[in-house]
Amino acid sequence: AQTVTQSQPEMSVQEAETVTLSCTYDTSENNYYLFWYKQPPSRQMILVIRQEAYKQQNATENRFSVNFQKAAKSFSLKISDSQLGDTAMYFCAFATNPFYGGATNKLIFGTGTLLAVQP
């Protein structure tokens, strides 16, 4: 069974600094996706960034980038130039292979890291 582990329940960073959130996963599959989702306080969960397992190049979205180490099954999120609006719960997630001929992808989530950006 696939599992996702986030070992940092809480983190804090000063505004404008860089912070890295850790995520490890376990799977025997070779083709999968990894995601970081952000859940701001009392607001909807939104996708931050995603990585395709067969791509060696790390994904980047503006101030957000990942360090994907497939052999180590590690998928960390780096937030550069942290802003107050980055304060949120961050979830790492793994997408299983399509189910029933490709109709669905179930997400397996980690337990989350609560990030506080301090002014």
Place this chain on the structure above:
Amino acid sequence: DVKVTQSSRYLVKRTGEKVFLECVQDMDHENMFWYRQDPGLGLRLIYFSYDVKMKEKGDIPEGYSVSREKKERFSLILESASTNQTSMYLCASSSGGSLAKNIQYFGAGTRLSVL
């Protein structure tokens, strides 16, 4: 923008009541999901549906059922609410097809308290 709407943000029910949580999406997505979110446990999948009238159990289906009579609506039903079902419930939807397309979009959540 994709919109996933959950009918209630907060809900208070009594033990033994039948509870309906409603979710509607406006993007013609094939797949819909119900999760439960608890501190320290992350999100756990209760049920999902990949088509109208089709449903599959997730990781923690006990005590829950679902209904999908129309493509845009996915309901979570607690047949007889219990205090251990007090939680945040999140609905999500995604398009079908290839792995590359399948990003889940979430509703704002329903915080259910069972007294």
